[in-house]
Amino acid sequence: MIIDGGSCTNVSSTTLVSKLSLPTQDHPNPYKPRWLNKGSEVRVDKQCIVSFSIVNVYKDEVLCDVVPMDACHLLLGRPWEFDRNTTHQGMDNTYSFRHNGKKVTLTPLTPNQRNYGSPNMPEKIPKEEGNEVPAEVKPLIQKYREVFADELPSGLPPLTGIEQHIELVPGSVLPNRPAYRCDPPATKELLHQIEELLTKGCVRESLSPCVVPALLVPKSNGTWRMCTDSTAINNITVKYRFPIPRLDDMLDELSGATVFSKIDLR
Incomplete structure (x- = not known):
């Protein structure tokens, strides 16, 4: 076959x-x-x-x-x-x-x-x-059940006094890319996800002069994930002086671990 x-x-x-x-x-x-x-x-x-x-x-x-x-x-x-x-x-x-x-x-x-x-x-x-949770892990999930919420909490994270911004290359021309073409069902799904994020306060209307188009990609469970195409803005962004740790290097440090959770991520 x-x-x-x-x-x-x-x-x-x-x-x-x-x-x-x-x-x-x-x-x-x-x-x-x-x-x-x-x-x-x-x-x-x-x-x-x-x-x-x-x-x-x-x-x-x-x-x-x-x-x-x-x-x-x-x-x-x-x-x-x-x-x-x-x-x-x-x-x-x-x-x-x-x-x-x-x-x-x-x-x-x-x-x-x-x-x-x-x-x-x-x-x-x-x-x-399958979706079955091993019996030895269930007590841990029950103990930290507020961490394993089905949905993200509403609102943006609190201000910490250190505000970040994207530093652009001096003299570069701001990109203004057109939106991706999509069929009516995809447009409806995109608007639905945006309205849901606005209602929860997770996003707000952008005041940036740069246009970053959004698109939908299929997930393994049949639903859609909204992504943004930042390729154009990344091309004129000042690169970090200190590199971000590589994912494979970070995973190497977890050698021998067998149980993972979302506690640290939350």
């Missing part, structure tokens, strides 16, 4: 359909692809529903076009990614989504596991992430 975000359709091989004797139906819009098979062009005029499961954790069925392809037996393309609202992590090459109320993460095979058809192939391909 291959997951291919560049494919505009889900595909099953004719070999798979023949071996499993899967029932087929006429394709509503036949076409002729040229990239799935080593030979010349073929005509795709059949479809079938393929049921599959991975390690008994993820079970599903997809409607596929039947094609005599050499790449694999089952190719999950953009229709599967769209229907399952998947999130692709490019660095790890993993696909995460929610299925039947649970989070599923599909990970690729390692080079040592790519002996297709081997009876000794490991089965730990997907992993299921």
Whole structure:
């Protein structure tokens, strides 16, 4: 099986359909692809529903076009990614989504596991992430329950007497970038998040002459995170004389720790 975000359709091989004797139906819009098979062009005029499961954790069925392809037996393309609202992590090459109320993460095979058809192939391909809290951690959470609030407190932090400001390179031209184009649902979600932050007092109207556009990025749980694109203003910002500690260096200092919380962050 291959997951291919560049494919505009889900595909099953004719070999798979023949071996499993899967029932087929006429394709509503036949076409002729040229990239799935080593030979010349073929005509795709059949479809079938393929049921599959991975390690008994993820079970599903997809409607596929039947094609005599050499790449694999089952190719999950953009229709599967769209229907399952998947999130692709490019660095790890993993696909995460929610299925039947649970989070599923599909990970690729390692080079040592790519002996297709081997009876000794490991089965730990997907992993299921639940929301259960370990019993030994529950007393700690109960003791500091005010720290683990579901929502952030209203209002901005109190003044400390040390006010910060962004120092710009002298003589630089202030950027004025246009807003990102987005569809009506995204615009509605963006306005909703801004109104919520204004109501809580977490943000206030900016008086800065610099325009920093905002945009939405999808989160792994299907919701949206609002981000700001500060690339233009960062290009004319005076760099810190003392570097901020690197995240990987800070994590190295936590070597051996097994339990983490949000107490210090709050």
